Amino acid sequence: xxxxxxxxxxxxxxxxxxxxxxxxxxxxKAAKLSEADIQKLIHELEVQKIELEMQxxxxxxxxxxxxxxxxxxTAFYDFAPAGYFSLDSKGTIYGMNLLGAAMLGKGRAxxxxxxxxxxxxxxxxxxxxxxxxxxFAANTKQVCEVSLKTSEGITIWVQLEGIVSxxxxxxxxxxxxxxxxxxxxxxxxxSEVHFQTLADTGQALIWxxxxxxxxxxxxxxxxxxxxRRLEQELGDxxxxxxxxxxxxxxxxxxxxxxxxxEKFSMDYRxxxxxxxxxxxxxxxxxxxxxxxxFIGYIGHCLDISERKTxxxxxxxSExxxxxxxxxxDKFFSIIAHDLRSPFNSIMGFSSLLASQIKEKxxxxxxxxxxxxxxxxxxxxxxxTNLLEWSRSQTGRMEYKPEYVELVSLINEASELxxxxxxxxxxxxxxxxxxxAPVLADxxxxxxxxxxxxxxxxxxxxxxxxxxISAEQKQNEIVICVSxxxxxxxxxxxxxxxxxxxxxxxxxxxxxxxxxxGLILCKEFVEKHGGKxxxxxxxxxxxxxxxxxxxx
Numbered sequence: 001x002x003x004x005x006x007x008x009x010x011x012x013x014x015x016x017x018x019x020x021x022x023x024x025x026x027x028x029k030a031a032k033l034s035e036a037d038i039q040k041l042i043h044e045l046e047v048q049k050i051e052l053e054m055q056x057x058x059x060x061x062x063x064x065x066x067x068x069x070x071x072x073x074t075a076f077y078d079f080a081p082a083g084y085f086s087l088d089s090k091g092t093i094y095g096m097n098l099l100g101a102a103m104l105g106k107g108r109a110x111x112x113x114x115x116x117x118x119x120x121x122x123x124x125x126x127x128x129x130x131x132x133x134x135x136f137a138a139n140t141k142q143v144c145e146v147s148l149k150t151s152e153g154i155t156i157w158v159q160l161e162g163i164v165s166x167x168x169x170x171x172x173x174x175x176x177x178x179x180x181x182x183x184x185x186x187x188x189x190x191s192e193v194h195f196q197t198l199a200d201t202g203q204a205l206i207w208x209x210x211x212x213x214x215x216x217x218x219x220x221x222x223x224x225x226x227x228r229r230l231e232q233e234l235g236d237x238x239x240x241x242x243x244x245x246x247x248x249x250x251x252x253x254x255x256x257x258x259x260x261x262e263k264f265s266m267d268y269r270x271x272x273x274x275x276x277x278x279x280x281x282x283x284x285x286x287x288x289x290x291x292x293x294f295i296g297y298i299g300h301c302l303d304i305s306e307r308k309t310x311x312x313x314x315x316x317s318e319x320x321x322x323x324x325x326x327x328x329d330k331f332f333s334i335i336a337h338d339l340r341s342p343f344n345s346i347m348g349f350s351s352l353l354a355s356q357i358k359e360k361x362x363x364x365x366x367x368x369x370x371x372x373x374x375x376x377x378x379x380x381x382x383x384t385n386l387l388e389w390s391r392s393q394t395g396r397m398e399y400k401p402e403y404v405e406l407v408s409l410i411n412e413a414s415e416l417x418x419x420x421x422x423x424x425x426x427x428x429x430x431x432x433x434x435x436a437p438v439l440a441d442x443x444x445x446x447x448x449x450x451x452x453x454x455x456x457x458x459x460x461x462x463x464x465x466x467x468i469s470a471e472q473k474q475n476e477i478v479i480c481v482s483x484x485x486x487x488x489x490x491x492x493x494x495x496x497x498x499x500x501x502x503x504x505x506x507x508x509x510x511x512x513x514x515x516x517g518l519i520l521c522k523e524f525v526e527k528h529g530g531k532x533x534x535x536x537x538x539x540x541x542x543x544x545x546x547x548x549x550x551x
Contacts, residue, residue, distance in 0.1 A: 227273025
């Protein structure tokens with residue numbers, strides 16, 4: 001059919017439709033339509049036809065888009081990286097995607113109308129029941145973790161997220177496979193168990209602390225060492241066991257290391273379960289997580305009490321060796337100079353004395369005799385001190401305490417030195433109790449008194465007074481010997497009782513000494529469990545005091 005014929009046919013068809021439409025809508029007895037009315041109706045019908053064709057095209061496009069969208073949704077739904085399920089309140093499955101079916105190990109057709117609970121393992125079934133009940137009760141998103149056992153017997157862990165549709169009264173359930181996370185968590189737990197096993201079976205004392213500087217873990221050896229419970233040590237509790245002399249130094253190092261995030265090592269004493277304090281070496285190392293974020297410290301401690309004891313013994317040995325060397329030097333000094341000097345004087349003046357007697361020149365005999373006597377006495381005193389000192393140093397002088405009357409010992413010592421005092425016009429006064437019984441070594445106390453009284457006379461000026469006093473104080477007696485002589489400089493006082501420091505000054509009449517007497521006094525006083533000290537000022541005299549335990 002040609003285009004012109006087709007057009008004529010369509011126009012006749014439209015005309016017939018227009019007339020039919022007019023007859024249908026006009027009154028029964030209406031007049032015949034005019035050509036203009038027919039053309040108008042034809043135009044209206046053409047417009048309606050075009051609109052219908054457009055609507056048909058739009059409907060076809062919408063159907064195609066709907067099919068495409070449905071296909072996309074189905075593809076997304078089926079191949080999403082999570083399992084999707086539609087459940088009712090009892091757990092009955094109404095639908096699922098491919099991955100959801102794969103999680104349960106069956107085809108979709110076989111799973112529809114079965115119960116989801118059947119695939120939840122018994123140990124997590126209660127969690128799932130609570131989760132489903134909460135989802136339908138609250139109409140809000142709920143989350144839980146359960147393990148599923150597939151038809152093939154494989155167990156997988158999933159995280160369930162569910163929300164209920166109010167219109168359909170169904171729960172849309174999203175199941176996410178968390179196998180890797182669970183494996184990581186299990187590996188972490190195993191690592192922690194492994195670490196704790198190593199920490200608890202070793203000898204090291206181990207602790208950890210968080211970024212708040214509070215300790216959050218102590219291993220079993222630490223708790224066994226301190227004898228305290230874990231809750232007592234956590235936080236800052238551990239610091240209660242640190243020795244008070246080490247506490248502030250220890251805390252300063254600990255806090256400073258946290259602030260700088262650097263390794264530290266410190267030694268301190270901490271209370272042992274026995275009640276004694278023992279030394280430990282604490283090495284702290286900063287800890288970081290997988291993201292390189294600072295998360296605190298781990299400490300590794302060892303009991304170094306034996307090492308400290310050995311170090312202390314070594315120090316004492318070094319001190320003892322220095323003292324022995326000083327003793328040796330002192331001994332040879334006395335032999336070479338102090339002891340030789342009076343014998344030289346004795347030999348020289350005795351030779352002069354013999355020569356003058358031979359020549360019958362008796363003028364200086366008395367003078368030379370007095371010099372010889374004085375030198376002999378000095379040599380004898382020196383030999384006596386030297387002998388007692390050497391016996392003390394070699395351990396041959398035994399400490400033999402007995403009940404003695406201290407006042408009697410003081411009187412005896414002062415009587416022996418009366419001649420020396422009278423020669424210098426020095427008077428000896430006493431301020432003593434009626435009696436003072438003590439448990440002491442008589443020979444040692446006599447040596448102490450003799451040396452102190454002799455020194456007081458030696459350093460007194462003519463006409464001075466030496467005072468000897470004794471006073472009872474609680475469980476001890478304090479004995480003091482005071483003079484008003486030359487005194488001692490403050491810088492020299494600390495050297496008086498030290499063997500490694502030579503200190504000796506001539507008396508007011510040029511009497512010579514060795515400094516050995518005071519050292520001997522100190523050793524003998526300490527054997528009695530007492531102490532000795534001096535109070536002195538240059539030009540104003542000295543007071544030497546010592547204590548002896550009383551009965």
